[in-house]
Every structure is written in structure tokens, then in C-alpha cells.
Amino acid sequence: MSPRQxxxxxxxxxxxxxxxxxxxxxxLNIALDREMDADDSVFLLGEDVGLYGGSYRVSQGLLAKxxxxxxxxxxxxxxxxxxLGVGAALVGGRPIIEIMTVNFSxxxxxxxxxxxxxxxxxxxxxxxxxxxxxxxxxxxxxxxAQHSQRLEQMLMNVPGLRVxxxxxxxxxxxxxxxxxxxxxxxxxxxxxxxxxxxxxxxxDAKPPPMHSAAIRRHGTQATVIAWHRMVEVALEAAxxxxxxxxxxxxxxxxxxxxxxxxxxxxxxxxxxCALVVEEDVRFAGAGAEIAAALGERCFGDLNQPVRRLGxxxxxxxxxxxxxxxxIPDLTAVVNAVRMxxxx
Amino acid sequence: xxxxxxxxxxxxxxxxxxxEQASAQQYSEGKIGGFLHLYPGEEAxxxxxxxxxxxxxxxxxxxxxxxxxxxxxxxxxxxxxxxxGRSTGCSGxxxxxxxxxxxxxxxxxxxxxxxxxxxxxxxxxxxxxxxEQSEAVVCFFGDGAANQGTFHESLNMAAxxxxxxxxxxxxxxxxxxxxxxxxxxLTEVHRRACAYGMDAERVDGMDVVAVYEATDxxxxxxxxxxxxxLLECExxxxxxxxMADSGAYRPEAELAEERGRDPVSGFRDRAxxxxxxxxxxxxxxxxxxxxxxxxxxxxADASPAxxxxxxxxxxxxxxxxxxxx
Ligand SMILES: Cc1ncc(C[n+]2csc(CCOP(=O)(O)OP(=O)(O)O)c2C)c(N)n1
Numbered sequence: 107m108s109p110r111q112x113x114x115x116x117x118x119x120x121x122x123x124x125x126x127x128x129x130x131x132x133x134l135n136i137a138l139d140r141e142m143d144a145d146d147s148v149f150l151l152g153e154d155v156g157l158y159g160g161s162y163r164v165s166q167g168l169l170a171k172x173x174x175x176x177x178x179x180x181x182x183x184x185x186x187x188x189x190l191g192v193g194a195a196l197v198g199g200r201p202i203i204e205i206m207t208v209n210f211s212x213x214x215x216x217x218x219x220x221x222x223x224x225x226x227x228x229x230x231x232x233x234x235x236x237x238x239x240x241x242x243x244x245x246x247x248x249x250x251a252q253h254s255q256r257l258e259q260m261l262m263n264v265p266g267l268r269v270x271x272x273x274x275x276x277x278x279x280x281x282x283x284x285x286x287x288x289x290x291x292x293x294x295x296x297x298x299x300x301x302x303x304x305x306x307x308x309x310d311a312k313p314p315p316m317h318s319a320a321i322r323r324h325g326t327q328a329t330v331i332a333w334h335r336m337v338e339v340a341l342e343a344a345x346x347x348x349x350x351x352x353x354x355x356x357x358x359x360x361x362x363x364x365x366x367x368x369x370x371x372x373x374x375x376x377x378x379c380a381l382v383v384e385e386d387v388r389f390a391g392a393g394a395e396i397a398a399a400l401g402e403r404c405f406g407d408l409n410q411p412v413r414r415l416g417x418x419x420x421x422x423x424x425x426x427x428x429x430x431x432x433i434p435d436l437t438a439v440v441n442a443v444r445m446x447x448x449x
Numbered sequence: 450x451x452x453x454x455x456x457x458x459x460x461x462x463x464x465x466x467x468x469e470q471a472s473a474q475q476y477s478e479g480k481i482g483g484f485l486h487l488y489p490g491e492e493a494x495x496x497x498x499x500x501x502x503x504x505x506x507x508x509x510x511x512x513x514x515x516x517x518x519x520x521x522x523x524x525x526x527x528x529x530x531x532x533x534g535r536s537t538g539c540s541g542x543x544x545x546x547x548x549x550x551x552x553x554x555x556x557x558x559x560x561x562x563x564x565x566x567x568x569x570x571x572x573x574x575x576x577x578x579x580x581e582q583s584e585a586v587v588c589f590f591g592d593g594a595a596n597q598g599t600f601h602e603s604l605n606m607a608a609x610x611x612x613x614x615x616x617x618x619x620x621x622x623x624x625x626x627x628x629x630x631x632x633x634x635l636t637e638v639h640r641r642a643c644a645y646g647m648d649a650e651r652v653d654g655m656d657v658v659a660v661y662e663a664t665d666x667x668x669x670x671x672x673x674x675x676x677x678x679l680l681e682c683e684x685x686x687x688x689x690x691x692m693a694d695s696g697a698y699r700p701e702a703e704l705a706e707e708r709g710r711d712p713v714s715g716f717r718d719r720a721x722x723x724x725x726x727x728x729x730x731x732x733x734x735x736x737x738x739x740x741x742x743x744x745x746x747x748x749a750d751a752s753p754a755x756x757x758x759x760x761x762x763x764x765x766x767x768x769x770x771x772x773x774x
């Protein structure tokens with residue numbers, strides 16, 4: 107198999123440039139392929155990433171191409187295979203570890219928080235930890251409380267880690283490629299419901315900096331800040347509101363640490379009003395950080411406090427109706443914006 | 450054994466003993482902060498293992514690692530300065546006693562969470578094996594650490610993929626104040642390796658020559674590509690777990706008995722008896738070690754503190770959060 111190709115379901119190859127639209131998992135697969143092809147210190151490990159091709163097909167075809175030392179199926183040992191990634195990164199490797207879902211990342215937190223995020227600092231700058239940790243998450247298909255978490259705030263609070271949350275095929279591709287080339291540990295949060303979403307894809311377009319936010323829709327009356335699947339929800343709400351003559355700006359944060367505050371501030375300066383929509387639990391969540399930061403930085407531009415919509419203060423329920431009620435939806439965003447604008 | 454090695458062993462162990470005594474002294478004078486875990490009693494392990502290792506081998510250690518660092522060749526000045534939190538320390542003053550690093554000497558630290566060393570070691574081992582390099586990784590751990598999940602996870606992976614890792618258990622029989630019979634269902638740590646089909650052996654960790662020879666053989670096994678190996682060194686620490694611990698939970702008689710087989714004076718006596726060294730040479734070596742430690746203390750004391758709070762958080766800081774809003 108040659109680079110610049112990705113694998114279809116049967117493991118056959120279709121050239122990337124032949125398609126304008128691609129699914130998120132395919133974009134990630136191409137990004138991995140290109141990075142592994144470009145640099146033989148890049149290797150991938152995790153549960154079922156090899157022969158099986160990854161739970162969400164992201165690593166499909168890579169084992170056949172790169173062999174088992176570079177695409178390694180691991181035992182169910184999150185704490186140790188994540189730490190293995192740290193150890194390999196210290197001595198010259200550029201490991202990408204897949205934690206099957208973000209829920210299991212709790213077993214790997216020692217390696218991520220106490221090791222990966224700290225070693226450069228504690229060693230006085232001698233050590234570098236170019237580790238990428240990918241973890242799918244989000245509320246998806248009635249998976250119930252132990253399989254429907256987001257956990258962004260737990261990872262955001264750790265100096266030394268970067269956290270990105272790509273939502274489109276193009277961003278997933280860019281983030282993956284840039285993350286692999288960065289000398290710091292990076293967590294890539296992926297959303298389980300987005301893997302099979304299609305979007306425009308250009309493998310050769312020049313990427314924006316990893317941390318920069320993207321304005322997905324311009325508007326003048328309110329700024330809605332979201333990431334992952336909540337961007338879609340916000341964009342739908344924007345359509346609905348536009349029908350009533352309300353124009354909101356929708357920002358896809360793309361990175362949760364660092365946060366692109368300059369882009370947020372500039373938007374708030376124009377609109378005077380901001381709403382954060384997050385799928386993670388609202389209490390002490392990412393939205394709290396964003397609201398506080400904007401409050402500190404653009405108090406004078408805001409005509410009211412920054413508001414937040416987030417998940418209910420409960421574990422995710424199994425039952426479908428309750429499950430969708432547990433996170434913000436179109437109506438919630440529309441109502442929140444209307445309330446803020448007093449209309 | 451030859452004269453050079455004997456000289457080296459005596460110097461290393463004397464330096465270790467003197468360094469730890471000086472550390473305790475400096476700690477009580479307030480020059481060293483944080484937790485301080487000292488090593489007297491266990492010197493033969495660090496010296497025997499690390500003198501048998503090649504300079505190209507990586508070393509992964511715990512929070513009780515001053516002596517591992519010294520024997521690996523990190524100058525006493527840099528180790529002491531790190532304990533003092535000075536910018537001349539081997540981690541620039543950002544690590545302290547529990548986080549000594551020296552990438553140039555392949556000393557990968559310095560981990561204060563019990564059980565972290567195993568995955569770091571198999572990670573380095575994975576890289577070496579993947580790149581078909583011939584070096585090995587030496588991973589130190591205590592008897593208490595053998596009950597951590599990462600021990601089992603990592604030994605499984607090390608054996609499964611035949612990684613070049615030598616696991617060295619410093620079995621001093623205590624996990625802080627909990628004696629091994631109270632923390633482990635199986636107190637012979639080396640026997641656990643058989644669960645993973647890993648070769649293992651137990652050695653008298655108070656005898657530097659025995660440790661050296663056992664390590665040499667074990668590392669030959671590892672370097673030859675035969676996969677990992679576990680070496681259990683039976684040793685003893687004379688002091689409490691840390692400066693905060695008097696060690697009063699241990700019977701006087703036990704302590705006295707262990708002091709009776711002291712690795713440092715035991716080796717000295719043996720070297721004289723065997724004719725490896727004479728009295729004058731031994732005293733000369735000991736005073737060189739003492740002088741190195743005194744010099745290290747003065748150097749540390751005279752060194753400046755680091756001043757950049759946010760150095761090295763990221764390789765490429767974005768400054769989005771620095772300073773006031
Ligand atoms: C995960 C974790 N739990 C608890 C501690 C607190 N702690 C520090 S050292 C220690 C005992 C470790 O004993 P052992 O592994 O035998 O090493 P030794 O101190 O005897 O060298 C404990 C419980 C810790 N540092 N990390």
C-alpha cells in the first residue's frame with residue numbers, strides 16, 4: 107500500500123484526492139497513514155487498533171502496511187500502555203495511543219497527568235514527551251452512564267497537557283497531523299457520533315494553528331461558543347433564529363487547552379453577548395472557565411453575564427428520551443439565545 | 450573481581466553513605482525541603498546493578514534514587530543542588546529529591562508515584578526493541594510497588610513482546626511501615642515473574658559482588674534478546690522510610706542484625722582480606738568520597754535558585770494564559 111491513500115471497508119485502497127467529501131474516521135485514518143509514512147518513529151498502540159482496525163475503524167489497514175511493532179494491539183492495560191507511550195516518547199518515539207473510549211482514560215490518568223504532563227517541567231526541560239492520546243467520547247446511542255462521558259474538564263485542568271476537540275474531517279486530519287509533530291503530550295478528544303459524518307476534505311490545505319478557534323457562522327447579536335457535536339446543534343439553532351431575523355455567531359472552539367481567547371473576545375466585542383454550549387456536565391465544566399475568562403477580559407463589552415448550557419448534573423441515563431434530555435439540544439439553544447436577547 | 454572494580458565499589462558505596470548522611474544533615478538544617486527518602490543499608494544494590502549495566506542502558510528509578518543517580522555518574526554537586534532546589538541541579542531545581550533526571554546519562558528518573566516506573570521502563574524497552582537497538586532498560590522498584598496494577602500489566606507486556614528490561618526489586622521488606630508479610634500474599638517477589646513466564650532470580654542484596662555478578666548475568670540474558678528478567682535483591686534500609694519517619698515499627702534486634710551485615714563495611718573488610726585493597730588505599734578512597742560530598746554541599750549552597758515559574762511547561766508556549774487578563 108502506498109501513502110496518500112486510505113482504506114475502504116474491505117481494506118482496499120481509494121485515493122484520498124478522488125473524493126471531496128470524507129468521513130471523520132477516514133480523515134483520521136489518512137492523517138495517521140501520512141504521519142507514519144513520513145516518520146518511522148511514529149507508532150500506534152491500543153486495544154484492537156491492529157488486526158481489528160480500531161473500534162471506529164480509524165486505524166484500518168495500518169497494521170498490514172506498517173507491521174506489528176508500529177501498530178500494536180495491547181492487552182487491556184490502560185494505565186501501563188499509556189505509560190509505555192510516555193516511556194517510549196522520552197527516548198525518541200512519537201507514540202499515538204488510542205484509549206478505546208474516554209471513559210477508560212480514567213485508568214490512564216496517572217500516565218497522562220502525573221507523567222506526560224509533568225516530565226518536561228520536572229526535568230528542567232531535559233525530557234520531551236511527544237505523546238498523542240486519542241480518546242472517543244460523548245453521548246451516543248444509549249450507551250449509559252459508564253460509556254457516555256465527556257470528561258473534558260478533567261483534562262483541561264492539567265498544565266502541560268494540550269487538549270483538542272476536532273469536529274470536522276478537515277480539523278480531525280489537521281489536528282492529528284499537527285499533534286504528532288508537536289513535542290508536547292496532546293489529548294485528542296474525538297466524538298463517537300461524528301466519526302461517520304461527512305465533510306469537505308482537502309489533504310493539502312494549509313492548517314491553522316492547532317489552538318485557533320473557527321467562526322463557523324458570522325452573526326452580530328450573540329456569540330455561541332461550542333465544540334464537537336454541539337457546533338452542529340448551535341448551527342441548527344442559528345438557522346432557526348435567522349428565520350426570525352436573529353443573527354448569531356457560532357464559534358467552534360477546536361481546542362480546549364489552550365483556549366483561543368482572542369478570537370472569543372473579538373466576537374464578544376462585536377455581539378456583546380455570549381453563550382457557551384457544552385455536552386459535558388455544566389457544573390465546574392469548560393463553560394465555567396470560558397465564562398470566567400470572558401468576564402475578566404471583556405466585562406465592559408458584555409451587556410450581560412456569559413451564560414452556559416451543559417449536560418444535566420446527573421450520570422447519563424440509558425433510556426433514550428432521558429438521554430437526549432440530559433444534554434443541550436436545538437430548542438435549548440434557541441430558547442437561551444432568545445432569553446438573552448429579550449425576544 | 451579486580452582492583453579497579455574493588456576501588457570503584459568502595460568509592461561508590463562510601464560516596465553513597467556520605468551523601469545520604471549529608472542530605473539528612475542539610476534537611477534538618479532546612480536547606481532541603483519536601484520529602485527526603487534515604488538509602489543507607491541498600492548501597493550494594495545500586496552499586497552492584499549499575500556498575501554491571503552498560504552506559505548505553507537506560508535507568509528508571511523511584512523517589513529513593515539519589516544513589517542510583519550518583520552511581521550512574523551524575524556529579525554529586527548536581528544531585529545535591531537539585532535537593533537544594535537550585536538551578537545548577539540535574540533537573541534545574543524543578544524536580545527535587547524525588548525527581549532526578551539526566552537524559553544525557555540515560556537516567557530517566559525519578560518517579561514519586563509508586564508503580565509508575567514499570568510502564569516507563571517497558572516504553573523505553575519497546576522503543577529499543579522496535580528499533581532493534583541492543584541497549585537494555587534497568588527498572589528499580591520496591592517490594593511495595595510489586596502490588597501495584599502497573600507491575601502486573603507491565604510484566605505481562607514485557608514478557609509478551611520480549612522487551613529488553615531488567616526489573617530490579619529492592620526488597621527492603623518494608624512499604625513505609627508495613628512489613629512485607631502484611632502487604633504481600635507472596636513475599637518472594639521474584640516468584641511472581643513465573644506468572645508471566647519471565648526468568649527471575651533472588652540475590653543477597655547486601656553483598657555488592659553477588660549483586661554485580663547476578664546483574665551481569667541477567668543483563669547478558671536481556672542484551673542477547675531473550676526478553677525481560679527480574680532480579681530480586683534482598684536488602685534493608687537502616688533509616689525510616691523518609692525523614693518524617695523514625696522507623697520505630699521495626700524491632701531493635703532486627704535492625705542490629707541487619708547492621709551486622711552492612712554492605713559498605715562488609716565489602717571494605719572483604720577487600721582488605723582478599724588483598725584487593727590495602728588499608729591506606731581504602732582510607733584514601735573514603736576521604737575522596739567525603740570530600741566530594743562536602744564540595745557538593747558547598748556548591749549547592751552557593752548556587753542560585755531558578756527564576757522562571759513557567760519554563761518548560763510546554764515546548765512551544767503559546768502565552769495565551771501568561772500574565773494578567
Ligand atoms: C500510588 C502511590 N500510593 C502511595 C504512595 C505513598 N508511598 C510512597 S512510598 C510508599 C511505600 C513504597 O514501598 P516500596 O515500594 O517497598 O519502596 P521503598 O520505599 O521500600 O523503597 C508509599 C505507600 C505513593 N507515593 N504512590
